[in-house]
Amino acid sequence: MIVSMTGFAARQGAGAGCDWVWDIRSVNGKGLDLRLRLPDGIEGLEPALREAVGRVASRGNVSVTLRLSRPGAAEVAQLNPAGLEAALTLLERITAAANARGLELAAPRATDLATLRGVTEPATPAPDTGALRAALLADLPPLLAEFDAMRRAEGAALARVLAGQIDRIAALTEAAALAAEARRPEAAEALRAALARVMESAPGADPARVAQELAMIAVKSDVTEELDRLRAHVAAARALLHMPGPVGRKFDFLAQEFGREANTLCSKAGSAALTAIGLDLKHVIDQMREQIQNVE
Template sequence: MGILSGMTGFARVTGEESWGAWAWEAKSVNGRSLDVRVNYPPGFDPLEREVKAMATERFNRGSLQVSLRIDMASGTGGVVIDHVLLGTLAEAARKALGADLTPEAIATLMTLKGVVETGSSSLRDLAADEAVMAIISAGARQAMDQLAEGRRAEGASLLAMLSGHLDAIESLSAEAAELAATQPGLIKAKLLKQLEDLDREGRIDAERFAAEAALSAARADVREELDRLAAHVKSGRDLLKAGSPAGRKIDFLAQELNREANTLCSKSASLELTNAGLSLKGVIDQFKEQAANVE
C-alpha cells in the first residue's frame, strides 16, 4: 500500500556555530504543480539549485516557500556601501533637481535598497567556505525531510476522510438503487392519473398507453448511473490505496461522481430518489473539496 500525502506543511531547522546562527524555514501549500521559491542571504546562490533538487526528489505538487536566515556572531558583521550605486543615484538626483545634494538628501539615498548592506561582505566570505556550506546544505535537507513528514501526516488524515466519503457514497448509492426499483410503478401510476384526467372518454387504447409507459420508464432508468457510481467508488479506493501522487486523478474522479449524481437527480421520478441524489451530491462535494489537498 502506498502512502498518501497532502500538500500543506511547515518545517523549521536551526543551528549554531562559532560564526553565528542559521535557520531554515520551509512552508508548503496547495498547488497544481511543483513551484519552489528560495530566499537566501547574499552569496548563498548555489543553495537555490540544491534546495529545488531536494524538493523535486520529495514532492510532485505544491507551492513551496523556503528561506534561509543567518545571524552573524557579534563582531563578525560589517557595513558595506555600494559607492558606485550611490554615485549613480546621486548624479541622477542632481540632474533632476538642478542643484547639489544636501547631506540630508544623500542620507535619504543611502536608505534605498542595495546602497548599504549590513554584514553582506562577511556573509559572502562565509558562503565561500565549503565547510559552512556543507552544514547549511545538511540543514536544508533536514528541513525538507521534516516538511515531507508533515505532508504525509496530513495525507493520513485525508485518507481517513476520503475513505469515509467513499463509504457514504456507496451507502447512498445502495439507498438510491432501492428507490429506483420503484420508479416504473410510480411512472405508471402517474400516467394513469394523467390519462384519467385528460382522456375521460377512453380514446387512447391500451397498447399506446403501454408504449408511453415503457418509454417513460426507459428514460427514468438509472441503473447505468448507479453502476458507474459503484465503479467510481472502487476506483477511488484503489487510488487511495496506491498513494501519492494521486491528487489529479482523485479530483477528476470527483467530477465524474458528480456527473452521475446530477444525471440520477434529473431522471428521478420521486421526491425520495431526488433527495437521495442530492445527498449524494453533498457528500461528493465534500470528497472533491478534500481531494484538492492531495498531492
Template structure:
C-alpha cells in the first residue's frame, strides 16, 4: 500500500499540483493539506479516494500558484485601509501604537501575489483541481499495482515455505505413534522394573497418541494455504481477508507446537511460526 504520485495541470494561468503519499493502514484514512479557501473540496476528493482505494493511509497535498509570466504583487488597498481605520480608535486612546506598514502587509489577504488564484474563474478552477486529483489517484493506483505485483511473488514464496514445512510435519507425525509407543514402554519399564501387559501398553499409548495427534491442525493448515493462494490470484482487494487468514495460520501453528512431543516437530513448528509471521508482515502491504 505504499506509493507516491504527483499530478500537475494548468487552468487560467494557474498551476495546480497534487502530491499524494500512501503508507500502510488497516483501513482507509485520507488526510488533506490544501490552500486557504479550498477546504470545501476535501469532501469530494475524499469520496474519490474511497472509490479508488480500500486500504492505506493517504496524505494528499494541494498547491495552486499563478504562472510566473502573469505573476505580480498586488496590495488590496481596501483591506489595508480597513485595517488602518479599525486601529485608529485604539491609537487615539493611547492603547496601541500606530500599525507599521510592513506589519500590515504581513496580514493574510493584504498582499497578493503568485499564490492568489482563488478568484480566477472559481468554479472552473475547482473542477480542474478535482480532475487533477483524479489523475494523481490514477498514478498512485498504478504505483501501488506495481508494488503489489512484486509482493504477490514474495507471498507465494512464503506460502511455498509454509507448505514444505507442513509436509515435513506430516512426515514426522506419521511416524509418531510407533515411536511414542516404544518411548512409553521404555519409561514404564524403568519405573515398574518389569513387564507391562501388552494390552495395557497399547491402551496407554493410544491415549497419548490421541492427545498428540496433529493431523487435524495439518488439514486445516492445508485448507488455509489453499484459501490464501485463491485470494492472491483474485483481482479484488483482499488485504483484510488475508489478514484474518493469517490469524488462522497462527492459531493452527500454535496448537501444533503445543502438541509437539519431540524435538524435530518442535523445530518444524518454530520454523512455521517464523514463516507465518513473515506472511503477516507482508500482507500489511496488501490492499
C-alpha cells in the first residue's frame, strides 16, 4: 500500500501540572531525518520519541515540536536569600574596586538586583519530570495515529495518480508495438532499396556480405526487446502499488528503467509515428517520477 511522506498532525494535552501542544509534520526525503524541538530537562523523552516516530515513518524529513506551559505559575517568584546575599557581596566588591580607581557608579535599583541569576526563584516547584514524561508519552499514540492516517490518505490519492500514469504507459507501449509492426513493410522496402544502391555503386561487392550488414542494421532497429521490458516494468509497477511496506526506492529505480527503455525506443524509432509515441512515453514517465518522490 502506498504511503506518502507528506503528513501533519497536532494535539493538545495536559497532565503533571503542565499543558502542552504537540506538532508533527513531514515532507519527502531520501531517508528518515527526524528533527526534534523539545523543552530541556525532560530526561528520556527524546529517545522514546525517536523510537515511536520510527515505528510510523521510515522515510521523510520529519519535525516534531513540543511546547509546554504551566497554568497558574504565571512568573510568580520568591526571594532567594542566599542568592541575594551573594549578589550584594559581589556588588560591594565591584563598588569598592570602582572607588579605588576614582570611578563613581550609579546606585543599583531593586529591580536590577531582582533580574540577577539566583536572586529570585520560582514560587511554584518544578513539575515531576518523570510524571510529565509519562504523561507526554501516553499522549503520543493518538498524535502519531493521526499523523499516520494523513500520510496513508495522501498515499491513497497518490496511488490513484500513479495507477493512471502506469495505465497510460501500458497503452502507449501497445501503441508503440502497433506502430513498430506498421513500419515493417516500409523498413523492409528501405533495406531492399539500400541493397540495390550498394550493388549498383559497387558491382564487385559480395551480395551476401552486404545483405548480412543490412540485416544487422535491421536487428539494431528492432524494438521488440524494449517493448517486452516496458510491459514487464508495467507489471512490476502495478504490483508495487499493492505491496506492503515502503516502496518508494523500488518505484524510483523502476522509473529509471522506464526512462531508459523509452530513450532507446526513441533512438530506434525510424518513423515519425513511433518517435511521437516514444516522446509521449518519456513525458508520462517524467510525470510519474515526480509523483514517486513523495512515496515512502
